[in-house]
Amino acid sequence: MMQEKKQKQILLVGNPNVGKSTLFNVLCNRKQKTGNYAGVTVASHSGNYIYKNEEIEVIDLPGSYSIYPTSEDEAIFSRYLIQEDYSGVVYIADAIHMRRSLLLFQQIQDLGIPAVLVVNQVDEAEKRGIKIDISKLSEILNIPVFETNAKNNVGIETVREAVFNNEFKIAETNSFEIPLEQKALVYKVSSNTSEKNLYKIWTLLAADTYLGKIENIHEIITQEDTKCSVPKRLQITETVRRYQNIDKITSEITEKKPQLKELLTEKLDKILVHKVWGYLIFLLILLLIFQSVFFLAEYPMTWIEDFFTWLSAFSADHLPEGPVNSLVSSGIIPGIGGILVFAPQIGILLYFLYLLEDSGYMARVVFLMDRMLRPFGLNGKSIVPLVSGTACAIPAIMSTRNIENVKERLITILVTPFMTCSARLPIYSIIIGLIIPDENFYGIKYRAIALMIMYLLGFLMALLSSFILKSFIKTKIKSFLVMDLPTYKMPLFGYDFKLVLGKVWEFISGAGKVIFTVSIILWALSYFGPPQHKNEILATNSSLDHSYLGRIGRTMEPAIAPLGYDWKMGIGILTSFAAREVFVGTLSTLYSLDDEAPEGKLIEKMRLDVHPTGEKVFSFATGVSILIFYAFAMQCISTIAVVYRETRSLKWTMLQTVSMTFLAYFSALIVYQILK
Amino acid sequence: MQTKHIDKLCCFPKNKIGKILGYDNENLQMPTKIIEMGLLPETTFRILYQAPFNGPLYIEYGSDKTRIALREAEARFIQVEVSE
Numbered sequence: 001m002m003q004e005k006k007q008k009q010i011l012l013v014g015n016p017n018v019g020k021s022t023l024f025n026v027l028c029n030r031k032q033k034t035g036n037y038a039g040v041t042v043a044s045h046s047g048n049y050i051y052k053n054e055e056i057e058v059i060d061l062p063g064s065y066s067i068y069p070t071s072e073d074e075a076i077f078s079r080y081l082i083q084e085d086y087s088g089v090v091y092i093a094d095a096i097h098m099r100r101s102l103l104l105f106q107q108i109q110d111l112g113i114p115a116v117l118v119v120n121q122v123d124e125a126e127k128r129g130i131k132i133d134i135s136k137l138s139e140i141l142n143i144p145v146f147e148t149n150a151k152n153n154v155g156i157e158t159v160r161e162a163v164f165n166n167e168f169k170i171a172e173t174n175s176f177e178i179p180l181e182q183k184a185l186v187y188k189v190s191s192n193t194s195e196k197n198l199y200k201i202w203t204l205l206a207a208d209t210y211l212g213k214i215e216n217i218h219e220i221i222t223q224e225d226t227k228c229s230v231p232k233r234l235q236i237t238e239t240v241r242r243y244q245n246i247d248k249i250t251s252e253i254t255e256k257k258p259q260l261k262e263l264l265t266e267k268l269d270k271i272l273v274h275k276v277w278g279y280l281i282f283l284l285i286l287l288l289i290f291q292s293v294f295f296l297a298e299y300p301m302t303w304i305e306d307f308f309t310w311l312s313a314f315s316a317d318h319l320p321e322g323p324v325n326s327l328v329s330s331g332i333i334p335g336i337g338g339i340l341v342f343a344p345q346i347g348i349l350l351y352f353l354y355l356l357e358d359s360g361y362m363a364r365v366v367f368l369m370d371r372m373l374r375p376f377g378l379n380g381k382s383i384v385p386l387v388s389g390t391a392c393a394i395p396a397i398m399s400t401r402n403i404e405n406v407k408e409r410l411i412t413i414l415v416t417p418f419m420t421c422s423a424r425l426p427i428y429s430i431i432i433g434l435i436i437p438d439e440n441f442y443g444i445k446y447r448a449i450a451l452m453i454m455y456l457l458g459f460l461m462a463l464l465s466s467f468i469l470k471s472f473i474k475t476k477i478k479s480f481l482v483m484d485l486p487t488y489k490m491p492l493f494g495y496d497f498k499l500v501l502g503k504v505w506e507f508i509s510g511a512g513k514v515i516f517t518v519s520i521i522l523w524a525l526s527y528f529g530p531p532q533h534k535n536e537i538l539a540t541n542s543s544l545d546h547s548y549l550g551r552i553g554r555t556m557e558p559a560i561a562p563l564g565y566d567w568k569m570g571i572g573i574l575t576s577f578a579a580r581e582v583f584v585g586t587l588s589t590l591y592s593l594d595d596e597a598p599e600g601k602l603i604e605k606m607r608l609d610v611h612p613t614g615e616k617v618f619s620f621a622t623g624v625s626i627l628i629f630y631a632f633a634m635q636c637i638s639t640i641a642v643v644y645r646e647t648r649s650l651k652w653t654m655l656q657t658v659s660m661t662f663l664a665y666f667s668a669l670i671v672y673q674i675l676k
Numbered sequence: 677m678q679t680k681h682i683d684k685l686c687c688f689p690k691n692k693i694g695k696i697l698g699y700d701n702e703n704l705q706m707p708t709k710i711i712e713m714g715l716l717p718e719t720t721f722r723i724l725y726q727a728p729f730n731g732p733l734y735i736e737y738g739s740d741k742t743r744i745a746l747r748e749a750e751a752r753f754i755q756v757e758v759s760e
Contacts, residue, residue, distance in 0.1 A: 065709065065713060066712045096744055098742055099714055099738065100714050137733050223728065230704065236711055237703075239712055240716060243714065256739065269724070269725070275723050276727075363745075367727060367745045368727055370732050371727050371728065380745075405706075472680060478705065481747045481750070482707055482709040482744065482745075484713070485734065485744055577700075656691060
């Protein structure tokens with residue numbers, strides 16, 4: 001038998017919240033976010049598995065309700081489905097919502113795409129008294145149908161076997177009859193081109209955006225032809241007719257016993273979307289998260305810090321005297337340690353956000369916040385990027401793809417970087433530790449209050465900028481909110497924990513690489529200096545003040561002195577232009593390199609550092625000025641890149657970076673000048 | 677014969693079972709997503725909650741008790757009546 005050269009490629013397709021990503025994860029054993037909020041799968045992900053010596057590539061497409069896209073992620077879905085090459089579609093239907101699931105499924109069948117049908121969450125449906133006759137469904141649709149329960153790994157092997165045996169099937173008859181009014185036109189296109197699928201031609205007429213490709217289509221269809229067929233009206237006709245057909249099918253395949261028991265979702269929503277309690281609970285959840293970020297993380301942070309202080313001292317004692325010793329023990333180790341210490345905080349924050357998404361709670365937050373965000377030119381769905389922005393702006397900006405309205409999406413992308421991301425935490429923690437005393441106010445720590453204020457400041461700035469942007473960005477398209485409220489699900493605690501570990505490792509290794517390079521460059525610039533004697537080409541082991549680094553720092557002092565910064569902080573801001581977290585790593589390296597600085601932890605060194613005049617380097621005014629600078633400054637190359645990719649506009653990307661930097665500089669300037 | 681009283685979904689009383697009659701969509705301003713989500717004529721529904729200050733409506737509909745959030749502005753397109 002001939003070995004197939006091309007790898008078999010399957011697509012996972014379905015509505016949002018049907019357990020598509022969960023199925024992807026059990027199929028592929030590959031790391032990828034599963035979520036219970038419409039739009040967690042923000043891009044198509046691919047993974048693979050091997051079954052009976054055959055390697056299968058699995059593409060997980062964003063969820064959609066129909067092939068006619070209304071948002072960016074649905075557009076990605078439709079384009080991929082119609083334009084790409086693949087072996088077949090594994091369509092995942094939700095047993096609880098068969099009716100809605102079948103709409104998209106029949107569109108896919110009519111497009112002539114080979115598919116198998118998987119009915120997922122059968123156990124959940126049975127809890128609701130819904131019993132589905134799988135064999136009857138298979139008979140009516142004339143396609144293989146499988147039952148699964150992806151969360152508990154039930155039925156997965158049968159799906160794998162079906163894929164292995166290529167059980168994908170193309171429907172023989174169309175479930176949607178082209179309406180009489182358009183029939184002539186559709187036949188005209190069909191007879192003039194190689195396209196014989198009538199429904200595919202119909203979708204060209206019915207879609208607002210260009211979905212598929214048919215050669216010379218514009219020569220065949222004249223404006224006269226399309227005059228009386230408004231795409232939107234055709235979509236409505238199609239959807240209504242399909243549902244009439246689907247209702248017949250569902251009544252044949254489902255057996256529903258009266259369900260008197262109130263289910264968990266019903267009970268929970270009485271409180272969670274309540275006019276008063278709903279908001280209070282949301283606020284409490286946020287408070288709980290921030291409280292945990294600070295206090296649960298305290299112990300592991302001390303361990304990591306102690307370990308690196310010890311490691312640095314150990315390598316200083318045991319490595320031979322000379323440049324290598326100085327590079328390792330004063331450059332690399334403190335630089336890496338300076339960032340690793342924040343891993344616990346970042347991990348805790350991410351874990352909570354994952355749990356909130358998985359459980360289905362985020363959709364309720366959208367419901368609660370929509371009215372509040374609308375006056376700012378935002379959509380209720382903007383709350384998801386804004387909240388995830390407290391972890392990292394990059395996935396947050398990608399998650400804006402399910403916001404249908406272009407204007408609301410653009411504003412959300414532009415303001416999300418103001419949210420306090422986890423890379424700001426290291427800076428905030430250390431500066432707050434320096435300038436705010438470790439005292440309580442009726443049991444609440446001043447430092448916790450200060451951190452809370454920083455988070456609020458970011459959020460308020462995001463709202464304020466949205467409000468300003470709202471009047472600059474014009475659009476004719478009306479904003480709307482039509483959003484599924486999924487049933488609550490128990491989050492996969494262990495699975496999410498693994499995901500968090502992966503993400504934290506990504507953060508550490510990503511930042512670690514930059515910090516590693518930066519520490520070597522910093523070390524070199526500080527180890528060498530301009531020649532002091534005539535017969536020298538280069539001064540080595542020069543004191544920090546006389547090194548090249550000191551020189552660079554002093555050159556930029558006029559620009560940063562009005563903000564209250566000394567040359568070390570200047571170097572920190574410069575090196576952290578690519579990524580904020582590098583600031584702390586840089587300071588850590590710089591203080592280790594300074595032979596005159598006292599031994600001990602970074603924060604102690606910073607506390608004891610004084611100007612030649614005897615004043616503290618990190619005074620209250622300087623500290624606040626740094627906090628403000630980092631609250632508003634862009635300082636993140638990856639975010640700039642993702643904004644450009646998502647907006648496809650150099651203008652908005654530049655405008656965002658430049659205005660954030662200006663805002664940061666001048667706010668810090670004003671604050672320092674007032675407080676000093 | 678008694679004439680039916682037609683309401684709009686946005687103004688329909690809470691916790692009362694209603695039935696969708698059709699749409700007020702002459703200018704095609706209504707998001708097609710409403711229909712795609714299965715809010716079709718003859719579907720029964722119930723408004724369970726509404727977010728404060730005329731915020732979105734929380735609606736349960738159909739025999740599978742699907743739940744969605746809709747703004748008042750979108751709900752205005754949907755014509756409904758009290759279900760007997």
